[in-house]
Structures are given as structure tokens and as C-alpha cells.
Amino acid sequence: MNEKNIETLPSPCWLLEEKRLIENLELIAHIKAQTGAKVLLALKGFALWKSFNTIRPYLEGCCASGLHEAKLAAEEFGKEVHTYSPAFKEEEIAEIALLSHHLVFNSPAQFKRFAEKAKTINPDLSLGLRINPEFSASPKEIYNPCGLYSRLGTTLKNFDESLLQELDGLHFHALCEQDSDALEAVLKNFEEKFGAYIPKMKWINFGGGHHITRKGYDVEKLIDLIKSFKERYNIEVYLEPGEAIGWETGPLIASVLDIVHNGIDIAILDTSAEAHMPDTIIMPYRAEVRGAAEAGEKAYTYRLGGNTCLAGDIMGDYSFDTPLKIGDKIIFEDQMHYTMVKATTFNGIKLPSIAIQRVDGSMEIIREFKYEDFKNRLS
Secondary structure, three states, X not given: OOHHHHOOOOOOEEEEEHHHHHHHHHHHHHHHHHHOOEEEEEOOOOOOHHHHHHHHHHOOEEEEOOHHHHHHHHHHHOOEEEEEOOOOOOOOXXXXXXXXXXXXXXXXXXXXXXXXXXXXXXXXXXXXXXXXXOOOOOOOHHHOOOOOOOOOOEOHHHOOHHHOOOOOEEEOOOOOOEOHHHHHHXXXXXXXXXXXXXXXXXXXXXXXXXXXXXXXOOHHHHHHHHHHHHHHHOOEEEEOOOHHHHOOOOOEEEEEEEEEEOOOEEEXXXXXXXXXXXXXXXXXXXXXXXXXXXXXXXXXXXEEEOOOOOOOOEEEEEEEOOOOOOOOEEEEOOOOOOOOOOOOOHHHOOOOEEEEEOOOOOEEEEEOOOHHHHHHOOO
């Protein structure tokens, strides 16, 4: 990224670096070529639809979590739409059925309630059921879809064999930012519990959480796992990464508005952990800041705080080589996935603008948010 170009951007601003996005997609394309697996973009993790022209040639389509994501996938991506929701609503199922190629239900009860209606509306629809393999090595319980009392997916005990005549596929999602060894363990449990049903299926969806594009991820092991599974069952395999598509494809750029002192120097920024980077609080995790280090490692340490009235709107303590001053840019790395899709206008704070740095280095500001965006969502 050209640092000088940053100064031309509004602040705060998400900046997608197209070159990095393409590098991720080329790795995905390699895996597809080696395995024959189909890969979908999980919109819940990355939904910057102005980048879909770049992504579209590499993927089969999108997976959606409900009506609005399904509409976005159909309107802006224009390939396969796979829709799953923990529970579908009566008034939305008809439109979802028309938009979707695969429709995945969370429970046998939802399947029995809506499958026949959905098939009548769209006879080409492929019907699936999300199952719970009751195993996961998810690093945080809040992100563990197979945890105790999970509402996500059907356990073997609750599986209804009467669905098999209409069921085309099984879907599981048991990973969170994990390597292929975690997938290997999930597959072992999945096959032990549901192996009798796999040969009756047309497809199996391995879900998301595969940290494919992270440095050190064992890509060759993933390829071997997919190829071996496909050979055992002669079946179509889908993956639906979201984070892996947007991983390390661009920062959130903010500015220092003020510096106050209360036992520690505190830089107040024009962005917000609570509103714009919620996973830094929910997960929690520490976002990397360009040119900064842990508190005390460099000469000047600051607490970085957001510009809302929430006392806990804090990004963390960072140290810098030189003192911060008002107007300085603070660049939070790797903020394209699970940030834009979760951001809010809490406290009336303006959403960051969105920009794309094209492969040729040019900058394009594709969205700036205004007062009306805050007002119109409230009434």
C-alpha cells in the first residue's frame, strides 16, 4: 500500500487491497483445481459487494444466512446461492426458495414445515439439513457451533430418517479460524456419527472456519482430506469460507482526534472498537496496528480509545517510536472480514468510508456514509 495515498482517503476508512484479495482467491482456485471441491463466499464474514467482480471468477457462488444475504448474492454475485438459517420465517420462505439453489434447514421440524412448500415454489431446489457432529476444537465457546446446548444443527439423536427421501445433502460447520488438522478431527466424528447417511446424499457441505489463507495453514493436508473424502463417497463437496477470502486484505484507517492523560496517555480516535471493530471486544482479540508494538516496547505508549461514550470502547495499549499527535493516522491491520458486516452507528458515530486500492495502485472511494444513514435506520 502506498502510504501517501492514505492521506487522500476520508477518515475513518476501510481500504480493500485488491492485490491481496486476488492472492487469497488464487490459493482457493489452486485447492479447487486439486480437489474438484466447490467453494462459496460466506457473506456473513465478507460482503463487500463492490468487490464481487473480482471474486466471481474464482468461486461457485455465495452462502447466505437468510433473505437479505440471499438477495444480495442473487443480485450482485449472480451464481449459486446456498441459504441456511437457524430458523426460517413463514413470510420469507417463498422468496428465499426462489432465490436459492441449495436450501439448508437447521432442524427436522423446520424441514418438515417448509421443504415441500419450497420445492413446490422452486422444483430445482436442492434440500439439505445442517447436522451437529458434536465435536469442535473451537478456540472460544462463543464461536463454538458444536458446544454444549448448541442450537445450531441436528444431533444424531435428533436426526429423523423419514427426511432421507427428500434430503439431498448434509451441512456441518464446526470450525473457527482453524487449520486442516481440526477439520480432520471433525470429519472423523462426522463420519462416525452420520456415515450411514453419507452415501445417500448428493453433496456434503464442510461449512466455514477454514483458515486457508493464513500463513502456516496446511493447504496440502486440506487437499488430501477433501480428495480422500470424495473418493470414499463419490460425492460433491462444498466449502464456504468468509474470513479466508477477506483475510489480511486491508486495514481500517483512523485518525487521532485528541490526546488526554489520566495515569496513561490516551489517544482518542475517530473510529470505535464497539461500533466498528466489535470482535476486538467480543472475541476478544488485539488488532495489530501498523508501526506499533506492545505497551512499553517502544518509547511512547498510548491507550487507543474510540470516540463513543462507552467506557470500554478501547482498542488496547500500544507503543510507538515517536509521540502521537493530533491528525496522525492509525492503521488497524486486517479489518476487512467480520468488521464491515458487524459495524453499527452506535452513539451516532459515522460508519467508516469504504475504498478499494486497485491492482494498478489507484484508489477508488466507493462509499461514504452520512447522517441519513444513521437516521433512516432508526425510524
